[in-house]
Amino acid sequence: MIEIKNIRKAFGDREILAGVSGTFKPGDTSLIIGGSGTGKSVLLKCMIGLIKPDEGEVLYDGRNFVKADKELQTEIRREMGVLFQGSALFDSKTVLENVRFPLDMLTDMSMAEKIERAEFCLQRVGLGEAGDRMPSEISGGMKKRVGIARAIVMNPKYLFCDEPNSGLDPLTSIKIDQLISEITDEFQITTVVITHDMNSMLEIGEKIMFLYQGQKLWEGDNSKLTHSNIPELNEFIYANKLLRETEHQ
Numbered sequence: 001m002i003e004i005k006n007i008r009k010a011f012g013d014r015e016i017l018a019g020v021s022g023t024f025k026p027g028d029t030s031l032i033i034g035g036s037g038t039g040k041s042v043l044l045k046c047m048i049g050l051i052k053p054d055e056g057e058v059l060y061d062g063r064n065f066v067k068a069d070k071e072l073q074t075e076i077r078r079e080m081g082v083l084f085q086g087s088a089l090f091d092s093k094t095v096l097e098n099v100r101f102p103l104d105m106l107t108d109m110s111m112a113e114k115i116e117r118a119e120f121c122l123q124r125v126g127l128g129e130a131g132d133r134m135p136s137e138i139s140g141g142m143k144k145r146v147g148i149a150r151a152i153v154m155n156p157k158y159l160f161c162d163e164p165n166s167g168l169d170p171l172t173s174i175k176i177d178q179l180i181s182e183i184t185d186e187f188q189i190t191t192v193v194i195t196h197d198m199n200s201m202l203e204i205g206e207k208i209m210f211l212y213q214g215q216k217l218w219e220g221d222n223s224k225l226t227h228s229n230i231p232e233l234n235e236f237i238y239a240n241k242l243l244r245e246t247e248h249q
């Protein structure tokens with residue numbers, strides 16, 4: 001379980017996060033949604049330690065990540081998998097080498113063990129046959145799958161996905177969402193996804209947190225998303241629906 005408590009972050013005199021709290025549970029795919037510039041990525045970066053919050057706590061199964069010493073921070077980091085926007089694959093490495101990379105960096109497993117584990121993860125994301133290919137030879141959806149395989153190769157307790165659907169067509173997006181949700185359930189991972197994608201919100205949002213100007217204005221599950229009495233949320237959903245309809249015309 002991940003708990004965030006009263007996270008605040010300002011850049012200069014601009015307050016980006018104005019005290020955000022919430023809980024993310026194992027086996028749940030939790031979404032953070034909100035308009036552009038509302039602080040979603042900054043919140044995610046505070047959670048994974050790329051940005052230090054000015055105030056607040058991030059607890060990983062009760063362990064305070066913000067105040068942790070180097071040793072504990074490293075221990076918690078090893079339990080995280082991250083799927084970055086744009087997949088962030090190494091162009092000069094094969095698909096299998098990309099997936100193997102965290103094992104090369106962070107473990108003392110033998111080469112045979114690393115290859116076995118990387119192949120297992122590739123199979124799990126439906127790419128068992130693609131290990132020898134180069135990233136330039138595969139589609140955007142396949143690249144996301146490779147990114148997911150790499151994010152789970154260390155068997156993470158916590159998985160973070162930043163806009164996993166960016167640049168994908170609607171059908172591929174749904175497949176990627178379903179894969180993230182299935183893996184979360186199967187391995188009981190605590191998964192946090194940042195998304196703009198209306199389909200994702202309706203399909204996989206077991207728990208949704210809506211950010212607006214650095215504050216959490218609403219949270220709930222996707223069945224309640226379209227029935228809130230929060231004007232900012234309704235406006236956000238309406239704008240996204242319009243966008244979706246325009247894209248499908």
Ligand SMILES: Nc1ncnc2c1ncn2[C@@H]1O[C@H](COP(=O)(O)OP(=O)(O)OP(=O)(O)O)[C@@H](O)[C@H]1O
Pocket residue numbers: 011016034035036037038039040041042043
């Ligand atoms: N390192 C930084 N230094 C200064 N300002 C920053 C920094 N990182 C983010 N910001 C500002 O914080 C605000 C929130 O950014 P953030 O990337 O979290 O938005 P977002 O909700 O993820 O938006 P989007 O959906 O467009 O990615 C933006 O105005 C951004 O310019």
